[in-house]
Amino acid sequence: MTKEKTQWKELLEALSVLQWVLTFLFLGLSCIILLVCLMFTSLWPLSTLCFVWLVIDWQTPERGGRRTTFVRKWKVWEHLRDFFPIKLVKTADLSPNKNYIFGCHPHGIMSAGAFSCFSTESCGFSEIFPGIRSCLAILAGLFRIPLFREYIMSAGLYPVSKASLVHLLSKSGKGNAVVIVIGGAAESLSSSPGMNTVVIKQRKGFVKVALEFGADLVPVYSFGENELFQQVIFSEGSLGRKLQDLFKKVMGFAPCLFVGERFALLPYRKPVTTVVGHPIPVPKRLMPTEEEVDHYHRLYMEALTKLFHEHKVSCGLSESHKLQLI
Numbered sequence: 248m249t250k251e252k253t254q255w256k257e258l259l260e261a262l263s264v265l266q267w268v269l270t271f272l273f274l275g276l277s278c279i280i281l282l283v284c285l286m287f288t289s290l291w292p293l294s295t296l297c298f299v300w301l302v303i304d305w306q307t308p309e310r311g312g313r314r315t316t317f318v319r320k321w322k323v324w325e326h327l328r329d330f331f332p333i334k335l336v337k338t339a340d341l342s343p344n345k346n347y348i349f350g351c352h353p354h355g356i357m358s359a360g361a362f363s364c365f366s367t368e369s370c371g372f373s374e375i376f377p378g379i380r381s382c383l384a385i386l387a388g389l390f391r392i393p394l395f396r397e398y399i400m401s402a403g404l405y406p407v408s409k410a411s412l413v414h415l416l417s418k419s420g421k422g423n424a425v426v427i428v429i430g431g432a433a434e435s436l437s438s439s440p441g442m443n444t445v446v447i448k449q450r451k452g453f454v455k456v457a458l459e460f461g462a463d464l465v466p467v468y469s470f471g472e473n474e475l476f477q478q479v480i481f482s483e484g485s486l487g488r489k490l491q492d493l494f495k496k497v498m499g500f501a502p503c504l505f506v507g508e509r510f511a512l513l514p515y516r517k518p519v520t521t522v523v524g525h526p527i528p529v530p531k532r533l534m535p536t537e538e539e540v541d542h543y544h545r546l547y548m549e550a551l552t553k554l555f556h557e558h559k560v561s562c563g564l565s566e567s568h569k570l571q572l573i
């Protein structure tokens with residue numbers, strides 16, 4: 248029998264998730280506002296030092312960052328995991344003598360599965376995949392925000408830029424698993440309960456990078472990710488969708504209108520199971536041809552589809568559920 252949670256445990260889980268949601272939505276903006284406001288007070292030297300440090304330390308995120316085990320093992324991440332709960336499932340061993348690119352799907356609203364499994368140790372990644380170092384790559388612009396950048400670097404987050412990927416796959420030894428949420432902002436706009444839509448058909452850059460460095464491709468699917476929030480989805484061509492697309496083009500991410508189960512911010516308590524598939528061997532090609540990129544991209548989509556159908560029933564979906572690739 249499953250042991251019932253105490254009220255204290257449920258409260259800790261709710262608070263842990265709330266701080267994560269508020270951090271995701273507001274911490275970066277709050278850091279900018281704070282430092283700008285300090286410029287007009289007697290504490291202006293602090294703000295000035297932060298901006299000077301930003302310039303001096305500009306390239307650090309793309310050169311391996313400042314990852315700390317301390318932050319990745321915070322107890323708060325275990326409470327976050329237990330709230331849903333979130334589970335990491337391995338389907339194949341990974342050799343620590345190789346580098347990998349994990350393509351993670353779907354994005355969802357906040358990528359709870361990807362964050363918990365690959366940016367914290369709450370789901371036991373290091374024990375499940377011994378010798379492998381997970382490196383979750385996110386929007387590069389976030390590493391240009393003073394103070395906020397220090398926090399996300401400490402959790403082992405990296406910019407999803409070419410320079411950052413080159414460093415992780417060629418200058419950090421072997422056993423690196425670079426995790427990229429392939430669908431990005433475009434996929435987040437399709438996030439809704441009951442939907443299994445993956446933006447992948449025109450996303451081939453990660454395959455080209457894998458070929459350039461001989462990094463094996465690994466499909467990953469987070470079942471339940473789209474069940475965590477209810478989103479207002481605007482139809483193609485509508486004013487709301489045009490505004491979202493414009494914002495995405497300018498800022499790199501899309502503003503989603505969503506609500507959760509409690510207080511609009513707390514997500515629904517739905518289980519999220521992140522399944523890591525079998526690696527697809529990729530040869531090293533310094534100058535990969537378009538045909539080679541298309542070939543391994545096709546193999547990746549086939550492997551992702553197979554992974555989805557093999558695990559959908561055990562992860563709570565019915566046999567009739569389909570994976571839509573767009």
